Amino acid sequence: MKPVFLFVAGLLCASAATPVLSADKISAGAKVAQSCMMCHGENGLSTMPGTPSLAGQSEIYLANQLRQFRDGKRHNEVMGVIAKPMSDADIDNVSAYFAQFEVELKKR
Numbered sequence: 001m002k003p004v005f006l007f008v009a010g011l012l013c014a015s016a017a018t019p020v021l022s023a024d025k026i027s028a029g030a031k032v033a034q035s036c037m038m039c040h041g042e043n044g045l046s047t048m049p050g051t052p053s054l055a056g057q058s059e060i061y062l063a064n065q066l067r068q069f070r071d072g073k074r075h076n077e078v079m080g081v082i083a084k085p086m087s088d089a090d091i092d093n094v095s096a097y098f099a100q101f102e103v104e105l106k107k108r
Helices: 002-033 059-070 077-083 088-099
Strands: none
Touching: 002 088, 059 077, 059 088
């Protein structure tokens, strides 16, 4: 019985810590995102033709794309230079930051 109790207690502690970790990721990501906003717009809502909006995109998708730019698997002159020095933590954090936004689509 004791091992089961310890397992359940561990799960409860881990789930209680998740929102704090997520908030820390978003806060750290906001700092990294400052350089992204020159092209991708404030809060990731692009107004520049040919530059995608990042706000509301999936965290997994954003992280994957940044890693591909960083690792040279996806090519874009600007993004390659920007992503090259980013650590995995930087990528995870900035992806969490842009993924936190909800974007509503409306017909014109």
